[in-house]
Amino acid sequence: MCSINVVVIAEDHCMIREGLKQLLELEPDIRVIAGYPDGKAIVDNFMQVKPDVVLMDVNMPVLNGLEALARIKKMDPSAKVIMLTIHQDREYLLKALELGASGYILKDADSRVLVDSVRNVNGGQTYIQPCMANELVTEYKRIKNGKSTPRKSLTSREIEVLKLLSKGMLNKEIAKELFISEKTVKNHISNIFRKLGVQDRTQAAVYAIKHKIVE
Numbered sequence: 769m770c771s772i773n774v775v776v777i778a779e780d781h782c783m784i785r786e787g788l789k790q791l792l793e794l795e796p797d798i799r800v801i802a803g804y805p806d807g808k809a810i811v812d813n814f815m816q817v818k819p820d821v822v823l824m825d826v827n828m829p830v831l832n833g834l835e836a837l838a839r840i841k842k843m844d845p846s847a848k849v850i851m852l853t854i855h856q857d858r859e860y861l862l863k864a865l866e867l868g869a870s871g872y873i874l875k876d877a878d879s880r881v882l883v884d885s886v887r888n889v890n891g892g893q894t895y896i897q898p899c900m901a902n903e904l905v906t907e908y909k910r911i912k913n914g915k916s917t918p919r920k921s922l923t924s925r926e927i928e929v930l931k932l933l934s935k936g937m938l939n940k941e942i943a944k945e946l947f948i949s950e951k952t953v954k955n956h957i958s959n960i961f962r963k964l965g966v967q968d969r970t971q972a973a974v975y976a977i978k979h980k981i982v983e
Contacts, residue, residue, distance in 0.1 A: 770797070771797055771798065771799040772797055772798045772799065772820050772821060772886060772887065772890045773799055773801045773817075773819045773820045773821075774792060774798060774799065774800050774801065774819055774820065774821045774822070774823055774886060775800070775801060775802045775803070775804070775810060775814075775817060775819040775821075775822050775823065776788045776789055776792070776800050776802075776803045776823050777803065777804050777805075777806075777807075777809075777810050777822070777823065777824045777825055777828065777833075782805070785803040785805075786803075788800075788823065788852075788882070789803060791879050791882060791883075792882070792883065792886065795883055797887075798883070798886060798887075801817060801819060802817050802819070805828075805829070806828045806829045806830040806831060807824070807828045807830060807831030807832055807833055807835060807836030808830040808831040808836070809830075810822065810824065810836055810840070811831065811836050811839045811840060811843075814840050814843060814844070814847070815843060815844070820848065820890050821848045821849075821850060821870075821886050821889050821890050822840065822847065822848065822849040822850065823850050823852055823882075823886065824836060824837065824849055824850070824851060824852065825851075825852050825853065826851055826852070826853040826854075826855060826860060826864070826970065827853070827854070827970070831936075832968075832969065832970050833851060833853070834851075834860075834863055834864060834867060834936070834970055834973060834974075835936035835969070835970075835973075836936070837849055837851070837864065837867045837868065837869055837936075838867050838868075838935055838936030839936050841867060841868040845868070847868075848870045848871075848889045848890065849868070849869050849870055849871070850869065850870060850871030850872070850873060850885050850886065850889055850895065851864045851869045851871065851872045851873070852873055852874075852875060853872070853873075853874060853875065854874065854875050854876075855874075856874060856899065856900065857974075858900075859974040859975070859977075859978050860970075860974055861896070861900055862974075862977055862978060863934075863973055863974045863977045863978075866977050866982075867936075870889040870893075870894055870895070871885045871888070871889045871894065871895040871896065872895075872896050872897065872900055873885050873895070873897045873900075874897055874899070874900070877897055881897055885897075921963060922960065922963055922964075922981075925946075925956060926956050926959055926960050926963070927981060928946060929942055929946070929953060929956040929957060929960065930960055930972060930976050930981055930982070931976065931981065931982050932945055932946070933957065933960075933969055933972060933973060933976075934972070934973040934976045934977065934981075934982045935982075939953045939954060939957070957969075957972075960972055
């Protein structure tokens with residue numbers, strides 16, 4: 769039996785990473801080859817370890833899971849990434865899928881769900897935890913019925929910044945792309961947060977995909 773090589777990432781909590789590792793390695797066909805404390809660490813090491821499946825938390829320090837997902841998929845479009853999260857929210861789910869996630873499961877899921885997700889995703893399938901799959905149906909109905917929330921009063925430049933932010937780009941990279949200073953980027957991001965009523969980059973990115981600011 770061939771082993772499935774998995775990289776486990778779970779926030780910055782070593783105990784959670786170790787717990788996931790132990791759960792997965794109870795299975796004879798799953799081997800955890802590495803664990804990292806944040807999104808930047810997995811991005812920096814991904815091409816070296818080349819796992820079959822990445823299990824990655826959405827909320828992580830330094831670089832959050834959605835930003836890390838975008839970068840991993842840019843490096844390797846065939847990468848298989850399962851997002852592990854506390855967010856039972858269709859906005860996070862839709863953003864993760866839009867960025868190329870192969871799976872989406874909740875942290876309070878049964879251990880069987882965790883194992884099944886790894887095996888299914890490794891086999892080329894998409895695995896969405898059943899309770900979250902219902903959110904996709906709800907979103908489909910919303911779009912079909914033409915129900916959408918109007919875009920807030922963002923300027924054209926703020927929309928440009930939001931689009932790049934949603935791709936996982938850092939302030940320095942956005943500044944270079946738009947030929948503006950990092951300070952100006954920070955000011956634009958502050959304005960975006962205020963206008964959208966969000967508190968961080970992940971929430972802003974989720975808003976952008978939900979309201980079709982990002983294609």
